[in-house]
Amino acid sequence: xxxxxxxxxxxxxxxxxxxxxxDLKTFAALRVFxxxxxxxxxxxxxxGVRGVHAAPTEFVVAQIAAVLDDLPVAAVKTxxxxxxxxxxxxxxxxxxxxxxxxxxxxxxxxxxxxxxxxPEAEAAYRDRLFPHxxxxxxxLREAEALLGATxxxxxxxxxxxxxxxxxxxxxxxxKGGHPAGDPDGEAVDVVWDGKETHELxxxxxxxxxxxxxxxxxxxxxxxxxxxxxxxxxxxAGAKAFVTKAIAGGAAWRLxxxxxxxxxxxxxxxx
Ligand SMILES: Nc1ncnc2c1ncn2[C@@H]1O[C@H](COP(=O)(O)OP(=O)(O)O)[C@@H](O)[C@H]1O
Ligand SMILES: Cc1ncc(COP(=O)(O)OP(=O)(O)O)c(N)n1
Numbered sequence: 001x002x003x004x005x006x007x008x009x010x011x012x013x014x015x016x017x018x019x020x021x022x023d024l025k026t027f028a029a030l031r032v033f034x035x036x037x038x039x040x041x042x043x044x045x046x047x048g049v050r051g052v053h054a055a056p057t058e059f060v061v062a063q064i065a066a067v068l069d070d071l072p073v074a075a076v077k078t079x080x081x082x083x084x085x086x087x088x089x090x091x092x093x094x095x096x097x098x099x100x101x102x103x104x105x106x107x108x109x110x111x112x113x114x115x116x117x118x119p120e121a122e123a124a125y126r127d128r129l130f131p132h133x134x135x136x137x138x139x140l141r142e143a144e145a146l147l148g149a150t151x152x153x154x155x156x157x158x159x160x161x162x163x164x165x166x167x168x169x170x171x172x173x174x175k176g177g178h179p180a181g182d183p184d185g186e187a188v189d190v191v192w193d194g195k196e197t198h199e200l201x202x203x204x205x206x207x208x209x210x211x212x213x214x215x216x217x218x219x220x221x222x223x224x225x226x227x228x229x230x231x232x233x234x235x236a237g238a239k240a241f242v243t244k245a246i247a248g249g250a251a252w253r254l255x256x257x258x259x260x261x262x263x264x265x266x267x268x269x270x
Pocket of ligand 1: 138139140175176177187188189202203204205206207210212213214215217239242243246
């Protein structure tokens with residue numbers, strides 16, 4: 001029997017920890033056939049981003065169309081889209097109904113503090129892409145930028161998830177992985193499911209190796225949706241997946257900065 005197919009529209013991380021590389025490893029670990037449209041090349045390692053080379057928007061669209069015209073894509077994840085023109089082009093495809101089960105991770109800044117999105121693209125996310133998303137998955141900092149709000153407490157995190165829903169996304173997750181763990185020793189994400197909020201909780205893993213956590217969470221969500229799970233089940237599965245991947249890579253010392261996750265820890269424990 002054929003595996004389900006997922007598409008990631010994202011940037012390349014030469015260091016292998018985040019972006020397309022994290023997404024394809026996540027898809028493979030979850031037994032989903034991964035396809036990709038690369039929006040930008042980054043010269044990047046565990047210490048930071050040295051350069052970004054965005055692909056022309058027409059060529060991003062050409063990659064997406066080549067995949068969609070031939071393969072039965074069941075779910076789509078977007079990561080680093082880099083420019084306002086690419087955000088808008090992806091939104092146009094979504095408006096045409098071509099991007100099923102669309103998971104939008106609005107990547108803006110890397111954990112090393114480097115910008116991965118043109119500032120003017122933030123409005124395009126809000127106004128054009130979010131209304132077509134099955135779920136949007138900003139981290140705390142991205143949610144603050146998109147909403148023009150400050151998130152200081154768990155109550156603020158719940159309010160932010162609701163407010164993202166008001167922007168038109170069917171559901172929203174405000175991830176709580178940065179900058180520090182929960183006082184209860186848990187990593188807490190807040191989900192707005194279109195009706196109410198609830199929390200995804202997992203144990204906090206004390207490790208410097210947190211590069212690619214957001215990419216892996218969003219692509220795992222897309223993988224579970226591609227397998228036919230409903231959104232609530234897919235998000236719970238993605239939370240379990242990313243927690244195992246972080247724990248699995250916690251003892252690794254790959255690079256001198258924020259190291260990668262072990263995406264295949266999932267397969268080892270199952
Ligand atoms: N050290 C950690 N231990 C456990 N879970 C974590 C840790 N860091 C991040 N997470 C989880 O990883 C997922 C990605 O969140 P986050 O790191 O905030 O995203 P991003 O990479 O976009 O900043 C969330 O489910 C978050 O709670
Ligand atoms: C090419 C590329 N895409 C995305 C990111 C950011 O990765 P993410 O998992 O959202 O966050 P951090 O792990 O960097 O906090 C990236 N660095 N490069």
